[in-house]
Amino acid sequence: MTTSCPSFLRGTAMRVTRLDACGRPVYGDGNMVVSDGFVTATLSAEVQEGDAITVTKANGQTCINEPGEDQLQWYTTQIEFCAVDPDLVQIMNQSWDKVVDAQGNVIGYNANGSLSGDGFALEIWMDVYGTGDACSGDQAQGEWGYILLPWVKGGAPGDIEIGNDAISFTYNGKTKVGSGWRRGPYPVQQQANGAPGPLLQPIGSNTHYRLFTTTIRPPEPECGAQPVDRPTPEVAxxxxxxxxxxxxxxxxxxxxxxxxxxxxxxxxxxxxxxxxxxxxxxxxxxxxxxxxxxxxxxxxxxxxxxxxxxxxxPLPADEPGLTLSADSPENRYAVTAAITLPKQASGTATVDWGDGTDPVTVTVGADGTVSSTHTYKAAGVYTVSVRRSDVETYRTRAAVAVPVQASPTVTAEEDTTDATAKTVKLTWDNGTNGPVSIDWGDGSAPVDQTQTGTATHAYTTNGVKTITVTSKANPAASTQATATIPFP
The missing domain is CATH 2.60.40.10 (Immunoglobulins)
Known part of the structure; x- marks a missing residue:
């Protein structure tokens, strides 16, 4: 991966596109104008200063002085034109209507009192100075700077001074976040296959503008409104x-x-x-x-x-399934999350390990499951959270104590002192992890035992019995053994 550090000079073209109430491009005739008749385009940041927290001690000295975090509210746009396109002005100010002649040609516009409208998208191309990669790639057409303001509201007019000089017209607006521009309807960036296409990354919900260099030639300026063709969409x-x-x-x-x-x-x-x-x-x-x-x-x-x-x-539960375990006996700080997603989910999930590290995204296989392992740096109890990527409100949590306790070792064998061969002799070792609980697998109540020991249990029915030994301190640490009654 390399980084481009270009120098920009002079604007070469501007495109204004009509948007709907959701900030999406409006397709069809008369919804776009490309112009080179602008003199300047100025973007001015409007920043709200954060509230500082200041506390003064009784002796007059400062106890706390913490500056607040500034917030970017919007960019004010100011565009000065030397050549006025009435269609462009009407797209910026949708409440202003056009003036036509007897043949129906657009010859001007009415500056009405209302400045209402859904807004417009503004694109500006600039020349790039001294570039060495202007024609890299088979489909490259040169190199230009490209800036996109995906949603600008208002086209408030500035002052018009008529005198013995050139007359210019100025229009002001404000950027707005939450645009539905997405990747846009125009070819402005080279795709992976080299062909011209829309933006590679969609515009985010908090983006005021995007600036980058492109090897796709700007559109040709043309007086009057042009159609916006509906591109072939991606799959929903x-x-x-x-x-x-x-x-x-x-x-x-x-x-x-x-x-x-x-x-x-x-x-x-x-x-x-x-x-x-x-x-x-x-x-x-x-x-x-x-x-x-x-x-x-x-x-x-x-x-x-x-x-x-x-x-x-019927649909399975919408929440992910989550089981935590330690798959590496040599490293009890390594925890494995076994994750299951229902069929109706998108197939990806976000795992937050609860220790301040960045969440990771996992993708399940054809069976709807995936495993992800994380190594903790310090001992403690952590809450692991798994969210569906498509609907983040559906999540599952589980706690794990690190270092993860190893499961008890268990051995089940026949108690040879019982002539009926129906008594099992169980030996277990829970290391230094404390007492255990033993479930004999025949419906009798579980019994508590010390962390290491031997016990016997007489069965009254025949069959394969599953014995479970569980650490009292950590129910996730358990081991099973089987016994066939009567013993052969």
Whole structure:
């Protein structure tokens, strides 16, 4: 991995795209303008200073002086134009209407009193100075600086001064987080196969702007609004759970995230009518009979883009399964988490080991299970937490004492003093870990014993008996032995 450290100079092109109320691109005619008629574009950070904590002692000296953490609120954008495109102005200020001539050509706009609108996305390209990798890759077209403001609200006009000089027009706005831009509808970055494509990483929910260098040529400036073509979407991401409290769990609750590309069609796999669901909306379906079902979700406009998910009805519990153990007798600080995810889950989970280290993401296999091992640095009792990656509210916790106690050693053999061959002689050793509890496996009450010893037990029924010896201090540390009654 290498790091690019370019120097930027002069702006070369600007693109403004109309957004909807969720900050998503609006597809279709008249929703985008590419212009090179701007003079400057200024981004000014608006930062709220954090509250400092200051405490003064009785003698006048400072006891506590802790500065607060500043918070970035937004960026104020100021764009100065020397060539005004009425369509561009109308996209920035959707409440301003266009002025047309007798032939229907757009010749201006009305600056109305309202500044309402859903906002716009702003992209600006810049030249890169002295680059040596401008044509790296077969599909590279040069190198440019690229800055994206995925959601700008308002296009408030600035002052207009008309005199014996060039006249410029200024418009101001504010960035907003929570954009639905995602990867965007335009080819702005080289993909893994070298072809031009959308952003490699989607825009996050807390992003004000993104800046990087690209080898994809900027679009050509053109006066007037142009269409925004709907790209081929990626497959929808499915979130599937059951309904809390339902018995049996025959109802599926499904959410299809179609990345802002609109409705999806759901085939539930049981022969019932297909369902059309809004992008990102939850919808439920109840199956009439138990069994394995395959749900297929496809994009309504591009049906070839589809994804399938196999589930089991009734649904198993939505929470992950978690069992902790020590698989390495030589290292009692190493703990293994055996994790199980239900079929309806996405297949990935996040493991927090409870010791301040970064959580890790694990992926289950075809059987829905995976093991992950972690070595602790210090002794103590830790709470391990496993969350489903698709629905983080579903999690499971378990505590483990480190170093992990080894399980007792156990030996079961015949008590030869019993002529009926129905008495077992049990020997156990729990090291230095304290008393044990013995379950003889025949329905009798468990008995408590010292940490090391020998005991006998007479059975009254025949068959294979499973004897369990459990450490009283750590119920997870247990060992089983079997005895066939009567003994051969």
């Amino acid at each position: 991401e499915l979130t599937i759970t059951g309904v809390p409290g339902e018995t049996p769990r025959n109802t599926v609750r499904l959410r299809a995230d179609n990345h802002g590309f609109g409705p999806v069609v759901i085939n539930w796999g049981d022969g019932t009518a297909e369902t059309i669901a809004s992008d990102g909306a939850y919808i439920t379906h109840t199956y009439a009979a138990p069994g394995t079902q395959t749900i297929q979700v496809r994009d309504q406009q591009t049906p070839a883009v589809s994804v399938s998910k196999e589930i089991t009805v």
